[in-house]
Amino acid sequence: MKANARAVVIGGGVVGVSTLYHLAKKGWSDVVLLERKELTSGSTWHAAGLLPLFNMSYSVGQIHKYSVKFYQELQEETGMNVGFTQCSNIRLARTKDRWDEYMYYAGIAETIGIPVNILTPEQVKEIWPLCETDGLLGAIQHPDDGYIQPADLTQALAKGARDLGATIYRNTAVTAIAQGDDGTWTVTTDKGEIACEHVISCTGNFARRTGAMVGLDVPVIPVEHQYIVTEPHPAIVARKKEGLPEMGVLRESDSSWYMREENGGLLLGPYEVGAPCCYVDGPSEDSEYELFQEDLERLMPYVETAIERVPAFGEVGIKKIYNGAIAYTPDGSPIIGPAPGLKNFWLNEGHSFGVTAAGGAGWQLAEWIVEGEPSIDMMGVDPRRFGPYATEGYLREKNEEAYANVFTVHYPDEERSAARPLKTTPSYDRMKALGAVFGSVYGWERPNWFAPEGYAVPESELGVGADVLLKHNHAPALADGRVVEKWSFRRSNYFEHVGNEVRNVHENVGLLDMSAFAKIEVSGPGARGWLDNILANRIPKKRGRVALCHLLTKNGGVRSEFTVYEWKPGRFYLVSAGAYEAHDHDVLFKLLPDDGSVTLRPITQQYGVFVLAGPRSRDVLRRLTRTELSNAAFPWLSGREISVGRASAHALRVNFVGELGWELHHPIEQQNLIFDLIMEAGAEFGIRPFGIRAMTSMAIEKSYRLIPRELSIEYTAWESGLDRFVHPDKGNFIGREALLKQRDAGLGWNYVTLEIGGVSDADARGNEAIYRAGELVGRATHGGYGWRVGKSLALAMVRPEFAAEGTELEIRILGELHPAKVIGESPFDPENAALRTDG
Numbered sequence: 130m131k132a133n134a135r136a137v138v139i140g141g142g143v144v145g146v147s148t149l150y151h152l153a154k155k156g157w158s159d160v161v162l163l164e165r166k167e168l169t170s171g172s173t174w175h176a177a178g179l180l181p182l183f184n185m186s187y188s189v190g191q192i193h194k195y196s197v198k199f200y201q202e203l204q205e206e207t208g209m210n211v212g213f214t215q216c217s218n219i220r221l222a223r224t225k226d227r228w229d230e231y232m233y234y235a236g237i238a239e240t241i242g243i244p245v246n247i248l249t250p251e252q253v254k255e256i257w258p259l260c261e262t263d264g265l266l267g268a269i270q271h272p273d274d275g276y277i278q279p280a281d282l283t284q285a286l287a288k289g290a291r292d293l294g295a296t297i298y299r300n301t302a303v304t305a306i307a308q309g310d311d312g313t314w315t316v317t318t319d320k321g322e323i324a325c326e327h328v329i330s331c332t333g334n335f336a337r338r339t340g341a342m343v344g345l346d347v348p349v350i351p352v353e354h355q356y357i358v359t360e361p362h363p364a365i366v367a368r369k370k371e372g373l374p375e376m377g378v379l380r381e382s383d384s385s386w387y388m389r390e391e392n393g394g395l396l397l398g399p400y401e402v403g404a405p406c407c408y409v410d411g412p413s414e415d416s417e418y419e420l421f422q423e424d425l426e427r428l429m430p431y432v433e434t435a436i437e438r439v440p441a442f443g444e445v446g447i448k449k450i451y452n453g454a455i456a457y458t459p460d461g462s463p464i465i466g467p468a469p470g471l472k473n474f475w476l477n478e479g480h481s482f483g484v485t486a487a488g489g490a491g492w493q494l495a496e497w498i499v500e501g502e503p504s505i506d507m508m509g510v511d512p513r514r515f516g517p518y519a520t521e522g523y524l525r526e527k528n529e530e531a532y533a534n535v536f537t538v539h540y541p542d543e544e545r546s547a548a549r550p551l552k553t554t555p556s557y558d559r560m561k562a563l564g565a566v567f568g569s570v571y572g573w574e575r576p577n578w579f580a581p582e583g584y585a586v587p588e589s590e591l592g593v594g595a596d597v598l599l600k601h602n603h604a605p606a607l608a609d610g611r612v613v614e615k616w617s618f619r620r621s622n623y624f625e626h627v628g629n630e631v632r633n634v635h636e637n638v639g640l641l642d643m644s645a646f647a648k649i650e651v652s653g654p655g656a657r658g659w660l661d662n663i664l665a666n667r668i669p670k671k672r673g674r675v676a677l678c679h680l681l682t683k684n685g686g687v688r689s690e691f692t693v694y695e696w697k698p699g700r701f702y703l704v705s706a707g708a709y710e711a712h713d714h715d716v717l718f719k720l721l722p723d724d725g726s727v728t729l730r731p732i733t734q735q736y737g738v739f740v741l742a743g744p745r746s747r748d749v750l751r752r753l754t755r756t757e758l759s760n761a762a763f764p765w766l767s768g769r770e771i772s773v774g775r776a777s778a779h780a781l782r783v784n785f786v787g788e789l790g791w792e793l794h795h796p797i798e799q800q801n802l803i804f805d806l807i808m809e810a811g812a813e814f815g816i817r818p819f820g821i822r823a824m825t826s827m828a829i830e831k832s833y834r835l836i837p838r839e840l841s842i843e844y845t846a847w848e849s850g851l852d853r854f855v856h857p858d859k860g861n862f863i864g865r866e867a868l869l870k871q872r873d874a875g876l877g878w879n880y881v882t883l884e885i886g887g888v889s890d891a892d893a894r895g896n897e898a899i900y901r902a903g904e905l906v907g908r909a910t911h912g913g914y915g916w917r918v919g920k921s922l923a924l925a926m927v928r929p930e931f932a933a934e935g936t937e938l939e940i941r942i943l944g945e946l947h948p949a950k951v952i953g954e955s956p957f958d959p960e961n962a963a964l965r966t967d968g
């Protein structure tokens with residue numbers, strides 16, 4: 130066995146072999162793959178081989194798109210048949226919400242270049258004559274989609290990799306992994322050791338065990354997944370004899386199953402409620418080509434709905450049931466990217482559609498490893514979207530939930546209920562008593578909006594039981610039985626209540642809990658110089674000034690956004706998005722200089738954050754502090770430590786809603802005290818709490834940018850319109866050279882704000898296609914109703930020639946075209962007068 134390699138890939142399933150292939154393709158021929166048994170002997174050999182392009186995630190959609198194209202090219206390149214049957218994929222819709230989901234998805238597909246056809250029930254019948262079409266509203270079809278032979282695909286990838294110089298060792302188990310002081314990894318196997326620069330873990334159902342070798346808690350636990358293969362059916366055999374085309378993959382989303390032809394018979398794969406987690410402690414040492422005992426009882430409800438839809442399925446006997454392990458993560462998307470806390474250790478794990486994703490996942494990970502950055506926005510699959518809260522108990526609940534929800538309607542406002550509440554701030558109960566309807570981000574409970582006392586959505590409007598056959602996806606009832614929220618792609622029951630919250634913030638004053646913000650302190654003699662050297666904005670020279678600073682990629686894209694505030698001499702307090710705590714902090718840790726001159730101290734849990742915003746916020750705060758709050762003494766974009774009654778807080782005069790206000794960063798143990806003081810002092814000024822949805826509506830009216838929407842590695846800082854925050858003349862920072870080059874070469878995109886016409890009940894949400902005279906010219910990145918301006922708005926990236934104010938464009942929202950006019954940035958208060966209000 131070789132003693133050295135540039136990179137070692139662990140795991141010879143389809144994902145590992147694709148990663149190996151793509152590293153070699155990028156020119157790294159000195160790469161090695163280690164597989165403990167035979168290639169494909171984990172989950173890959175028994176996969177049904179479907180290649181569904183459908184995915185609601187922008188990241189995963191692009192990964193799947195690449196795979197489907199690449200697998201066909203691979204066949205030509207290697208001369209090995211990968212068994213790709215391009216027979217199309219039809220997804221049926223029985224309900225209006227499902228149709229909305231498909232229409233929303235069609236926008237994502239169009240903007241990433243995946244063709245989607247819309248079919249009537251009659252057209253479904255033509256393509257799939259064995260399918261009954263009763264009760265169908267229609268369907269969408271992916272013509273490029275189909276299925277593949279997973280083992281043949283893996284072997285072709287292996288041949289391609291070997292042809293490019295890569296080495297594969299089968300029957301070689303990795304038993305230990307350690308990193309030396311010089312950064313070199315030593316991978317120990319039962320056949321010897323290999324020293325390497327990079328390690329890539331692609332170990333499927335063993336992911337947690339591999340992670341444990343390097344002290345990582347990988348948020349992957351598999352779930353049992355079954356499919357049934359029938360004996361041949363005479364009608365299908367006859368079709369084959371007549372030379373008729375295969376009927377394609379059929380998906381009855383509302384009953385949670387897929388079906389396709391298999392050797393003259395049918396293959397049915399349901400995603401059952403109650404499918405249990407498996408291999409919680411990892412598979413056994415000798416696990417190989419392993420299947421579990423089938424559970425026909427769990428399958429029966431799905432079999433029944435399948436027979437109703439395709440009676441032929443019930444007319445033939447069952448040939449075999451496969452019950453195997455399918456890796457899952459809490460949100461159902463894979464984990465592709467750098468491992469948190471470890472240099473040059475990479476994860477390509479947690480694949481539940483691994484055959485489909487392997488090509489694109491290998492491609493992007495190889496780019497990341499070899500070139501330092503991927504080229505598509507990978508935030509949706511980044512391993513660091515989860516934090517240390519994702520322990521085994523959490524994963525068991527969440528992963529079973531993710532599996533059971535594969536086919537449910539994926540509402541943009543859904544807040545899944547498993548494993549909640551997990552992380553609560555001290556004011557949780559107080560917010561709840563005031564009617565908070567919570568959402569969850571990075572394990573934290575955060576008020577999304579506030580329901581009036583006793584409020585309930587009438588049962589007749591909930592539609593529970595009437596829409597889907599086997600798995601509902603509705604907001605759960607509260608402890609007292611009330612359901613207060615209806616999830617939807619359209620304006621839903623909470624719309625007007627959110628409007629009331631905005632109105633109160635705009636006219637009086639509101640209080641928002643943003644304690645989930647990620648927080649870290651940067652200190653040490655080199656702190657200022659280091660921050661200045663990595664961030665694109667100038668670090669304020671004067672202590673107490675607050676600046677918004679972006680950490681860019683070397684290509685000039687945006688990786689993270691930080692609020693930077695020197696809170697004590699030489700000590701900087703950095704705040705970033707709560708959802709990306711692990712990501713942002715890991716990126717910072719990995720950029721630290723080796724000389725020990727800079728120290729990082731994560732302090733998210735030590736500080737809570739209340740946003741006090743609205744024209745009366747100064748009046749409220751004045752009741753609680755002796756600190757002078759006038760503009761002269763406490764200007765916009767500054768901060769200082771103040772007393773709040775007998776408590777204390779760092780008050781930062783910034784906020785994300787565009788009103789006069791302060792963020793109060795306070796010791797977490799004083800949160801309830803501060804809450805009570807503020808609510809009491811604010812009573813005479815009409816204070817009311819508000820939630821994330823009101824905040825989002827107000828942020829859109831200010832054209833404020835968010836990661837990973839209009840700020841992303843796919844758009845440069847210039848393209849995202851961050852000119853005010855980027856200063857190439859200040860000296861070096863990450864991404865500077867690329868930005869200077871682009872300034873000469875011209876931009877590929879421009880960030881714009883759009884006013885949408887003709888909207889009655891569905892605003893843009895992001896991912897909608899934007900056209901000029903029928904031609905696709907951009908994509909929405911965010912959208913919603915702006916209560917203060919009384920307009921339906923969208924934020925978008927469009928081609929520069931269509932970015933001028935006044936340009937008339939069109940946007941397709943849930944299948945309908947609407948006029949979309951480019952308007953000036955920040956339609957609410959473009960001069961920032963509210964933020965600067967004196968008094």
Ligand SMILES: Cc1cc2nc3c(=O)[nH]c(=O)nc-3n(C[C@H](O)[C@H](O)[C@H](O)COP(=O)(O)OP(=O)(O)OC[C@H]3O[C@@H](n4cnc5c(N)ncnc54)[C@H](O)[C@@H]3O)c2cc1C
Pocket residue numbers: 139140141142143144145163164165166167168169170171172173174175176177178179180301302303304331332333334335339354355356451452453454455456477478479480481482483484485486
């Ligand atoms: C019934 C069923 C049907 C499915 N159908 C589909 C489908 O239609 N379409 C689709 O896209 N996906 C499907 N899947 C999912 C798909 O099978 C997986 O996502 C995919 O196979 C994952 O590939 P992988 O390479 O990540 O993992 P695996 O194939 O499990 O490979 C991991 C490999 O790592 C090796 N390994 C682990 N630890 C070590 C170690 N310490 N040293 C060396 N080697 C090690 C293992 O031996 C194993 O071979 C299905 C899954 C099931 C269960």
